[in-house]
Amino acid sequence: MTTLIFVIAAYLIGSISFAVVVSKVMGLSDPRTYGSGNPGATNVLRSGNKKAAIATLIGDALKGWVAVFLANYFAEQYGVGDGTIALVCVAVFLGHLYPVFFKFQGGKGVATAAGILLALNVWVGLATLVTWLVVAYAFRYSSLAALIASIFAPFYYGLLFGSDEKLFAVIVMSALLLFRHAKNISNLLAGKESRIGSKAKGAAGAPKAARKK
Template identity: 50%
Template sequence: MLPILITFAYLIGSISTAIIVCKLLNLPDPRTQGSNNPGATNVLRIGGKKAAVITLIGDGIKGAIPVLIAQAMGGDLLTMTLVALAAFLGHVYPIFFGFKGGKGVSTFIGVLLATNYLVGLSFMIIWIFIAKVLKISSISALTATLLTPIIFYFLSNKDLNATYVITLTCAWIFFTHKSNIQRILTGDEGSIKS
């Protein structure tokens, strides 16, 4: 059953909310504008708050659905985190869009909320707090990502195997943000426009 769940999670993760939303709202393809990244932050740049919120929610839902299905089928926490990783990888490497996807933060929030809603809420609180203070989306996301494995470990009854999978996913988020990290280090990273 796990291989089927993982395959399903990857396929639903591969649906690019950003590309679909931009097409429906007659906006430019997010892969060709702004940061060229099909994610909520870039959609905010090119299409405004409404389009970005729809993208954020859509990416979160596509991460949550397979995890909730795994849970409903009696999957343990390790199974849920493996399914979560598959949905995340679908977003980052979508089979429907030439394996070139977003950076995965919105989908990661969705899988966290479905796996353990307290961990997901913690991620969002940290993200919002840092964003309000520093006004830089990538630093907010990376700070929340860095703290997530620790929070997850203690809120999951210290399930080490599941925490390993969450940690791997978090490491992947840092990898997808490597260009952002370079810009942060050089002081060139763009700020969030209010």
């Protein structure tokens, strides 16, 4: 029962879509209505509002970190082990991908995965983030950076800790992230993928009130 409570709580935390919440608070268009239609930081950036994109990035990463941190913090008190921690990782990630609060229309999980990895182990998280940054800087494709980072994440974890339940969780998250980027993979191969910072048609970069003036 305790494991189930941990997992449900993690899923609900993951279901908070900061891209939608931040955009609504800042008076921007719903990120699901322009660009890639993905409620994530990269698509929010296509609105031209960098502050909204940064807030989304921090929020999505923080919810992944918080869910895993709390599970680790209370693990000994409630007698749960690595298996439960692994399930919490997957649950909060699934919450982001398929949020119950937003008709199961979620993001692709890059920022949330980063938060989860940082909570699991700061070195694994940092190594994965550096991989993303290097690829993103070199090629200017967020999706390509995410794909390569997701492939390396299980390798980094396995290198440091070997095979355990948490490694399985990292592999599952990587597989889900690759699955969610199927369209991006097709666009990359076809040379149609949008680069980081490109403006999307239909995106509202300024608060609605300001645009009426």
